[in-house]
Amino acid sequence: MITRALGDLEVSPLGLGCMGMTLAYGRPDQASARRTIDAAIDAGVTLFDTADMYGNGANETFVGGALAARRGRVRIATKCGITTWPVVGMPRGLDARPERILRCADASLRRLRTDVIDLYYLHRPDPKVPIEESMGAMAHLVTEGKVRAVGLSEADAGTIRRAAAVHPIAALQTEWSLFERGIEDGPLAAAREVGAGVVPYAPLGRGMLTGDPSAATDLPLLDFRRFLPRWRRANIAAALEGVEVVRRVAAGHGATPGQVALAWLLSRGRTSCPSPAPRSPIVWPRTSRRSTWT
Known part of the structure; x- marks a missing residue:
């Protein structure tokens, strides 16, 4: 199987983002979400992404349960560092103090029903806490055997370099697409x-890049995309x-817009390693076919 490296982790070329299975894109459908995870595993996807803030831990609980029987076949990535409002589970602020990172890791391990987190991200650098202190806690988790690899999410170039001076950074997670290319200004x-x-x-x-009209103009009432600039009139x-x-590019190659993106x-x-986040099963490319990924 063709793989890509995130530090010492070997993962499938595409991952699966799981946030929308319990949060953000309208009313969740857990039966459909479970079928989505099953279809991804059957297609060879091995990297599954969640975070402790997604629904105040509800997403981790769901993902951990869905992956428990096949834990040896997959890699789980989760995140810490964002605080949320009670009940609704929406972002409230940042807290990347070392003592909180250690507590959050233990809570994530319980919800994910695993003894090790494969890839643990700092969800957002906390301007109140030097990145060296936050990374010191992440490094401690690796030493303890609770985390295999450490990542950063939405960090600037200077923060990436400072963090890497404390502990190797396996992955940078950031929004990146044909629509959003800010990473190319320095973090990349x-x-x-x-x-x-x-x-x-x-x-x-x-x-929106799937070309599905409903993703642009027919959003569910509780869909957070209604508040994003791209969807404003x-x-x-x-x-x-x-x-x-x-x-048009897709049509010229016998492909879909999503495949081109x-x-x-x-x-x-x-x-x-792009990680789309479908909430219902999709047709995944077979990861054993080299031509799919090169």
Whole structure:
């Protein structure tokens, strides 16, 4: 099977983002989410991404239960560092103090029903806490055997370099797609400099790059995309013009817009592992076919 490296972790070229299975994109459907996870595993996907803030731990509990019987076949990534409002589980602030990181890791291990987290991200650097202190706690978790590899999410170039001076960084997770290319202004070069792989989230533009009209104009009432700039009336027309360009490229290659968007990211380097986040089963490319990934 073709794999990509995130530090010492070997993972499938595509991962599965699990946030939408319990949060953010309208009313969750756990039966459909479970089928989505099963289909991904059957297709050879090995990297599954969650976080302790997604629904105040509900996402980790769901993902841990869904993966428990096949734990040896998969790699679980989760995150810490964002605080949430009670009950609703939406972001409230940042807290990356070392003592809190250690507590959060233990809680995540329990919810995920595992004795080790394969990839543990600092969800966001906390400006109130020097990154060296936060990374010291992450390094301690590796020494204890509770974490295999450490990552950063949405960190700038300077923070990446400072963090890597404390402990090796296996992965940088950041939004990266044909719509969002801010990583290319500095963080991408820093990640490559320190040997970190890149795990793009929202690689399909939060659904818009699939070309599905409902992802642009027919959002569920509780869908958080309603509050994002790309979906505002002043911006939606320009965004859809971009989608039309991708659609034309796809048509010329007998592909779908989503396949083109993912192929573009996969071509950015061997350490790129895009993690789309479908809430219902999709047709995954077979990971044993080299032509799919190169």
